[in-house]
Amino acid sequence: MDRIDLKILAELQADARLSMVELSRRVGLTKTPCAERVRRLERSGVIRGYHAELDPEAMGVAHIVMVQVLLNSTTALDLRLFNEAVRKIPEIESCHMIAGDFDYLLKVRTSDIAEYRRIMGERISELPRVKQTHTYVVMELVKDERRLPVKRAESG
Numbered sequence: 001m002d003r004i005d006l007k008i009l010a011e012l013q014a015d016a017r018l019s020m021v022e023l024s025r026r027v028g029l030t031k032t033p034c035a036e037r038v039r040r041l042e043r044s045g046v047i048r049g050y051h052a053e054l055d056p057e058a059m060g061v062a063h064i065v066m067v068q069v070l071l072n073s074t075t076a077l078d079l080r081l082f083n084e085a086v087r088k089i090p091e092i093e094s095c096h097m098i099a100g101d102f103d104y105l106l107k108v109r110t111s112d113i114a115e116y117r118r119i120m121g122e123r124i125s126e127l128p129r130v131k132q133t134h135t136y137v138v139m140e141l142v143k144d145e146r147r148l149p150v151k152r153a154e155s156g
Contacts, residue, residue, distance in 0.1 A: 001046070004029065008037055009046070010150040016050040053146070061091075061109040064138035065116055067124060069104040072131035081128040091119050102134070113137070 001009075007027040011018060018026070024034035041047045056062040071078060079097070082104070086095045094107040106124070110116040116135075125133065 001041075005037060005041060005046075006150050008034070008041065012038075012047065012050075013147045013150065056109065060111045063110050063112050063116060064141065065108045065110075066136045066138065067106040067108055067120075068098075068102040068134040068136075069106060069124075069127070069130060070102045070132040071104075071129040073129050074103060078129045082130075085127045089119070089123050091123070 004027055008023065011023055011026050020031050020035050020038070023038070024031045027034060029037070038047070071082060083095070086092055086104075086106070091108050091110055092106050093109050096105045097103065098105050108116060108119065108124070110119060120133070120135065124130070
């Protein structure tokens with residue numbers, strides 16, 4: 001990727017609804033070469049999709065908790081079973097395998113604490129191989145950036 005590709009990526013992250021004409025103007029290309037670059041970035045998997053950013057308040061899911069999960073076993077099979085089950089729970093916004101005192105960190109979005117307690121009891125605590133969980137209620141969302149830093153690509 002060169003500096004123009006990086007400019008394209010930065011502009012599309014900021015506003016994926018830009019017309020090709022406007023994107024071309026912003027990155028200093030004509031429409032056809034810009035469109036070809038965007039298609040190449042899509043084909044190569046650098047651009048994985050285009051999404052609408054939804055307001056959690058308006059969608060009724062502004063309540064956030066972070067859940068530490070400790071498994072009773074971390075064999076390859078156990079990890080795969082846990083991962084597959086987590087992907088099926090829509091309230092789990094993100095799931096990260098962690099190195100340290102616990103195995104996973106989940107970010108869970110619900111309407112309120114009562115709904116979270118229901119999801120915890122019916123879904124999260126029933127995930128495969130869960131030994132223990134610790135829940136942390138988010139009191140204020142300070143930063144939740146979805147954009148990736150677009151930096152100068154190193155060649156080579």
